[in-house]
Amino acid sequence: MRRRLINSTLAVVLVVIGVFGVSLVIVEARTISAAAQESVDVEALRLVSIVDSRLFGGEPVNPDILAEQSGAKRYALIEIPGRPPMEIGERPQGSVIRGTATGERGETVTVEVSRSTITSEVGRTLLIICAVALLAALAAVGLAVRQANRLTSPLTDLAETAERLGSGDPRPRHKRYGVPELDRVADVLDGSAERIARMLTAERRLAADASHQLRTPLTALSMRLEEVALADDLDTVKEEATIALTQVERLTDVVQRLLTNSRDPRTGSAVAFDLDEVIKQQIEEWMPAYRSAGRALVHSGKQGMRAVGTPGAVAQVLAALIENSLMHGGGTVALRTRVTGNQSVIEVTDEGPGVPADLGARIFERAVSGRSSTGIGLAVARDLAEADGGRLELLKEHPPVFALFLSREVRGRARERERPVR
Incomplete structure (x- = not known):
């Protein structure tokens, strides 16, 4: 039973962790992707606003100046009508996230970032979620073991109490476990123990009373029968036999009285x-x-x-x-x-x-x-x-x-x- 309790508790916890863990990973991946897309869009807008301001003031526009002024660390492509395209940074390989913005003079700024950065961030998040899930599983195992011990230990005690009752030891234990159902079973066993103790006491008392109360009538009856056996006179035999019969009736009354008192002393x-x-x-x-x-x-x-x-x-x-x-x-x-x-x-x-x-x-x-x-x-x-x-x-x-x-x-x-x- 202990193993079943631990396994069932752990299975429930693992199912809950799996459902919520997968949902959390999906939500976090989407959140990280949305944050990355918003970041490149914001950077593209900032670059295009810088290009607009320099073009409006007649200032020179080149990659070095734009990189220094904007502090951009990502790849950016600036396309100004009538001028050759300009690039800032190193263009990422593979799949990218792209953000584009258009200025007032027709210039276009495109910012790109590799999706590998998002993947690595999602991986770190996944590791954190797995670590938390592992800690939760370990905590669940500890709680399951504790709860299983709390339930199985009282059951073992109750089984020992029942075994003692069956072996003739009716002493109640008066031990409770803080679990209503188990305490109810303990109450019933203690009540049964007290009833068995009363029954055994009544039986022992009846045996002791019977041996004491029957001793004298039996001795007297034995003496009368000896008198009958030794008597030669018929009248004496009849007299002794009558007395013996009276004593037999008294003996019967004693037995009946003992049995009545054993059932109810007030009767x-x-x-x-x-x-x-x-x-x-x-x-x-x-x-x-x-x-x-x-x-x-x-x-x-x-x-x-x-x-x-x-x-x-x-x-x-x-x-x-x-x-x-x-x-x-x-x-x-x-x-x-x-x-x-x-x-x-x-x-x-x-x-x-x-x-x-x-x-x-x-x-x-x-x-x-x-x-x-x-x-x-x-x-x-x-x-x-x-x-x-x-x-x-x-x-x-x-x-x-x-x-x-x-x-x-x-x-x-x-x-x-x-x-x-x-």
């Missing part, structure tokens, strides 16, 4: 639900793990509250908080329910060392963890809470108190009881 299916049922289900699911660790999991606070949200999402948030206390906390883990204004609040606290001061403000950021965990659980939990219109906050660092705020629905005049559950 939710908030409904009014019984908060006690979700808390009870989580305590039953996590109690075996706490017993194995020699720790307690308790529930206290108001009973009979109804909240607005997605039960499955609330269960996942509570699971993340309970698991976080199991892994990073210590002692008894307490779930407390209370009401503040028009919101239902579930607090999760333990007797462990708490959240380090340097992590308090960043505890909900991804990949932020006080230990060797993934740092994903609390970030996912906050996203789930916000998707249902609620919020998840760290109220206190020592001892740690996490609070889930949900919109509250009051059921008529039902009394809310407060009792501890173990």
Whole structure:
């Protein structure tokens, strides 16, 4: 493309130089010829006027006197009636330009100059025009090379950007070239790079969230199936199988929730639900793990509250908080329910060392963890809470108190009881 741009630009310039150069040579040749003819005509008139004045005064007329008085350097033929012709200078050979003038006493003066002088002058003019044309052609080549580089270099950059996008490197370059069409292509490529980066980030986030969120339900389901395999009593098998089926339904809900959030994190299916049922289900699911660790999991606070949200999402948030206390906390883990204004609040606290001061403000950021965990659980939990219109906050660092705020629905005049559950 670079060579084509240079060749096309040079061809246009050469055509323009050729057309204007030939026209200029023709015009200059005619101008030089006309100037030469006018010059010999003027010199003939001057000589004839000198001859008239000398004849009128009775003065002698001869070639030497006329040459000295007129300063003529060209050939001139003076013809006076009754006298022999007189010549001034050397007569030119070949083709000549001739100028003739007639005086008042019938005398005739003819001035001649060789056309070779005109030809030489036209030749000098032609050389000057050719030199200018050559300089113009060289300047055109320089400009063509510069313009070609200005156009082809951005195209090379854009091709490299497209190749990087195809190889999986979605970083936008934000480089512009001062050419509107090329800048438009660069804008489109940068926009595509940003969209690809967002898609890759969403895919990686979905994979990380799925591996974290599915780990606990799969572990619990595996434990139930082991209980079924070891049980001999049919009633026990049925009970464990029922619980396993419930956990499968929860696992399906987790998967559906992850897929929904990956498409649009704001998408939710908030409904009014019984908060006690979700808390009870989580305590039953996590109690075996706490017993194995020699720790307690308790529930206290108001009973009979109804909240607005997605039960499955609330269960996942509570699971993340309970698991976080199991892994990073210590002692008894307490779930407390209370009401503040028009919101239902579930607090999760333990007797462990708490959240380090340097992590308090960043505890909900991804990949932020006080230990060797993934740092994903609390970030996912906050996203789930916000998707249902609620919020998840760290109220206190020592001892740690996490609070889930949900919109509250009051059921008529039902009394809310407060009792501890173990």
